[in-house]
Amino acid sequence: MKNPKFWATMIVLSLVLSITSSVVSLLTLRRAILNREVVQALDVMVWDTQIAEEDLDKAADAELFAEAAELASAMEDSVQPAVAEQPQKTVKKAQPKQEEQVEEPKVIIGETYVDLGLPSGTLWKAQNEDGLMGYDVAKKKFGRSLPSLKQWEELNKNCVWEWTGDGYNVTGPNGKCIFIPAAGYRNVSGQVGKVGVYGNYWSSTSKNKDEAWRFGFEPGKFSIAAHSRQYGRSIRLVEKRQFTLEDIGK
Secondary structure, eight states: OOOHHHHHHHHHHHHHHHHHHHHHHHHHHHHHHHHHHHHHHHHHHHHHHHHHHHHHHHHHHHHHHHHHHHHHHHHHHHHHHHHHHSOOOOOOOOOOOGGGOOOOOEEETTEEEEEOOOTTOOEEESSOOSSOBOHHHHHHHHGGGSOOHHHHHHHHHHSEEEEOSSEEEEEOTTSOEEEEEOOBEEOTTSOEEOTTTOEEEEEEEESSSSEEEEEEEETTEEEEEEEETTSBBBOOOEEOSSOOHHHHTO
16 A cells, blocks of 8 residues: 555645646637637727728718819809800891882782882783784784883883893882893884894884884883884783773773
């Protein structure tokens, strides 16, 4: 049997080993706890850093936005007065002068006539009939549409005649105008002459069984004369608004 001293030593050694083991376990646990706290602390630091960076970015963006808004406001303030000072432009469509206003000629039975504003109210056709013809042919074909001598005299007296080089522009009291060409004449033998120089137009007024009155012109000169009915003259028709006893008797 071993002595009591041996067992006492073994008990003490066991206690020392147990205490040492406990201390080591405590130290290990403490170290683990410390490591975990360090890791958590580091995570918190990283999180805080990210939040701080985001806050910095947001702050920077807000600052840039504020600067941009301030710059835009300043530019708007500088531009608005300049725009306000510019007068508004009003575009007006040009209106023709009274004398330049064109009225559509009157159309009668498929023909175009012009009201020159003559006292009698006579309308003159806008163009000549084709060709040169004798008095009897013209009278039979056109009847009362052939102008009387008085109507030619009225046209000559009340209108402004302007020579163009091959005829006259005839402007009435109301500013309307017709062109009467110098179409020449045809003599009894059938020869045509003085085209562009003379104008000879039959009236409906006859002088006798052989002659009728015609209205004639050349540059700067007008004439009324009775000629043979066989001569070929130009024909210009009219539309009568008013009839005189003299016209009705012819």
